Amino acid sequence: MAMSTQLTTPTDRGSAEALARSKGEPEWLVALRGEAAELAGTIEWPKPEKVRIERWNLTAVGSYAASTPAGSLTELPSVVQELVSEGTENLIVQRNSGTAWRQLSAELAAKGVIFTDLETACKEHSELVQPHLFQAVKKDEDKLTALNAALWNGGVFVYVPKNVEVELPLQSILFNDNADATFAPHILIVADSNSRVTYVDCVVTDNSAVSSPFVHPSVVEVFVKPGALVRFGSVHSMGESGVDMTLRRAVVENDGRVEWIIGDLNDGNTLSDTKSIMKGQGSTSDVKVISVGKNAQQMSLTTQAVHFGKSSDSNMITRAVMKDSASAIINGITKIEHGATKANGVQTEKVLMLSSKARGDANPILLIDEDDVTAGHAASVGQVNPEQVYYLMSRGISKSDAERLIIHGFLAPVVSEISVEAVRTQLQRLLERKLEG
Template sequence: MSTQTILPVDRHFVSALSDRKKEPSWMASLRLEALELAGSLELPKLEKTRIDRWNLHSFGQYTESPQLRELSELPETAQNLLQSGEQTDNLLVQRNSDVVFHRISAELAEQGVIFTDLEEALQQHSDLLQRYFMSAVKMDENRLTALHAALWNGGVFLYVPKNVRMEVPLQALFVSDNAKASFCPHVMIIAEDNSFVTYVDNYVSVGDSEGLVHSGVVEIFAKQGAHVQFASVHNLRSSVTDLTYRRGILDNDARIDWVIGELNGGDCLSDTTSVLKGNGSRSNAKVICVGTGSQKLNVTTKAVHFGKNSDSDMITRAVMREEATAIINGITKIEKGATYANGQQTEKILMLSPQARGDANPMLLIDEDEVKAGHAASVGKVDPEQVYYMMSRGIDREQATRLIIYGFLAPIVSEIPIGKLEEQLKQLVERKLGQ
C-alpha cells in the first residue's frame, strides 16, 4: 500500500521557474516529469541509515542573486577558498540559486573549451545538454534524484574538445548565504577523445542556514582516451543537509580521478560512482570525511565494471569524534564479460570518541570468473602503542595523536591537484577536529 508523498514544491513553482529562465520546451517538460516522478518514487534505501528522519523538505525558493562586480563582494569565508585572490580567469561562482560570476581565459576559449553556467549552456548548446542531462544520474533512481531534476539551478557546464589538454585547473565556488534560497547546482563535464582537464570546486555556507537542503548532482562523461581529474570539498554548516550524487561514465581507455572531501557539519549523503563502460578504462577514487557532534554520514563509493581490462581503486578514510555516525560503503561490481577487470577498495574509520559510531561495509559483486578483486576494511581507535612510541621520542600526547590522524588522512589529502586547496583541506580538518 503506497502513501501520498508531500513534496516541498508544486507544479506551479516548477513551471514558473522554467518560464522565468525562458528554458527550451524539453527542459520545461523534463522538470514537470521529474516532479511527478518524485511524488511516486521512494527515498533511497541506504545501508544502516534512516534517511527518512533527516530534514528533506527545506529546499528553499528560487531567489535571484545580483552579478558580482568584484569578488571582494563575496563573504570573506568564500573569498579565502579562491585559488588566487587576483586571478579571476577560469573561475565560476554560484551564490545561492544563481551563478553570479564566470570567466574563462582567452587561450582556453580559442581552443574551443566551454566553461560556463549550465543555464547559459542550456540556451547556447541545448541539443548537447538534451543528450546528456540526467543520463548518468537517472532522475527515476529515487525521490531525491527526481527532485533535483525538477529544481536544479545554476551549476557548471564544462566541455573539452578532442585532443585539448588543459594545463591549468578550472575552479568553481558554490556559496550559500541565504537560508531561504534554493541551492541545487548541477555540474556537467564532457571530455572528448584524448582530452585532459582538472576541475576543482568548493561548497561553503555562511551564517545560519536554518535547515536548508543542498541537492547536488555531478555528471562526468569521459570519452575514449580522456582523462578527468575531479576534486571537490564540501564545508556546509551543521544546519545544512547535504545530498550529493556524482557519476562518471568512462569510454575505452578513459580515466577519472576523484578526490572528495566531505567536511560538512550536518547530515550528509554522498554517492560517488564510476561506470567503467569501456575497455581499458580506469577509475581512482579517494574520499575523506570527518564527523563531529551528532551528524550522520552515509558515504558510498562505487565502481561498476563493464569493460575488459578495466581497473578501479577506491580508498576512503573517515575520522569520527563526539557522537557522530559514519556508514562507509565500498561497492565493486564486475559485470559478466568484463574479463581481466581489476577492482580494489579500502575503507578505514578512526574513532576518537567512545560515543562515535562507524561501520565500514565493503562489497564485492562479481559476475565474471577471470578477474581480480579485493577489499580491506577496519574500524578502530588511535593505536596507543603508536602514541607511546612518539611520546618516547619527546612528542607530547596531543601532538602525537594529531600527527597520527594526519598520517591516517595523508593518502587522500596529498592527492588534491592544487597546492592551496590541499592546504585549505588540512585547515578544515584541523578545525573540525578542534585542533
C-alpha cells in the first residue's frame, strides 16, 4: 500500500516525529528529526558570498511519498538506466522519497562492508550510524542542515571495516521524477582505519516528468579514520525548475585522505559547498570541481579546506564555464588553524565566460593563523576569445559545436586527471546532456 504523509510545514515538530514513527524509525532518530524540524522554523538560510539564495524558491520541499522498490533495473527510467556502470554489483537507487533498488556483492558483504540506504542502516546498524550522523555537519548550523535533518529520506550508508580495500566503486543514483515528492537524501560514509573505498553517485532529474518547482536539500558526511582513503565522485544534473542545495563535509584523521570529484551540471539554481576538515597529522584532501552554467541560472560554488593537523595538505581546483546570462560565484577558502605547522594549502579557480551577459566571480580566501605553513592561490576569470569561435566557424563548424569544443578544451585538464573511470564516464554523459539541452 502506498502511503503519503502530508507534511504541513517542514518546521512542524509533530509532523516530523509522526512521519518518522510511521516509517518505524528508532527513537533516537525520531527525537533528532523533531528537534531539527523545530530549529528549521527559527534559523536562517546559509548566506554564501554575493548570492541572495533567499530570493530562490526554497519552499517547494514537497511531501513524503513512500516509494515502491523496482522489480528490476529495466523498470527505471532510461535516464537512470544509462548511468548504471556496466557490470556493477554494488548499486543503490533512490527514487524521490525512498529507495527503489539496492544490491551489494556477496564478496563485499562477507568482508563486513555495509552499503545500504541510510533509513535501513539506522534500524539495522544504529551502533555505527548514531555516533556519526549529523556530527560532521551539525543539524543546527542553518536552515538547510536543519531541514535535511528533519526531512531526509532514502539516503546512502557506507561502512568499510579496518584494513578492508574495496576495489570497485560503490555506486548510487538518486533521481526524482515527481516534483511534489520530498527528495532529500543524506549520504554517510564511514571508512575505518587503513581502509580504502571509492563511492560515486549521480543526482538527476527525469526532465520528461518534472517541470514544476522543487528543492533538493542534501547533506553528505564522510569520516576518514586514520590511514584510510575515501574517493567521492558526484555529478549533479537536476532540472531547470529545481534548486539544488548540497553540503558535503569530510573529517579526516591522521594520515587519512579524501578525494572529492564534483560535477555541478544542474540546469537550475545551485548552492554547492564541499569542505574537508583535516583534523589529523598528515591528513590530505584533493578537490576537483567542474561546472557549466547556462540560461539565467545562478550558482554559488564553494570549496573549503580547514587545517588542524600538522603537515596536513590540501589542493582545490575549480573550473567553471558560464554561457548565456548564467552567473557563478566561486569561493575557495583555505583556513590554516594555529598549531597546524608545516601545513600546505593550494587552490586554483578558473572561470570562462562564453557570452558578454554571463558572469563569473572567483574569490580565493586564505585565512592563516600559523607561521610555518605554505599556501597559494591562483584565480582567473576571462571571456572566451571571439577569434577562437570565428576561426572554428570559418572551418564550417556551427557556433554551438564551436562552443562545445571550447568548453571541453577548458575542462579537459581537470577531467583527464580524474582517476575513477566511472566518474569520468558519467561526467562526460551528463555534460553532453547539459550541452545538448
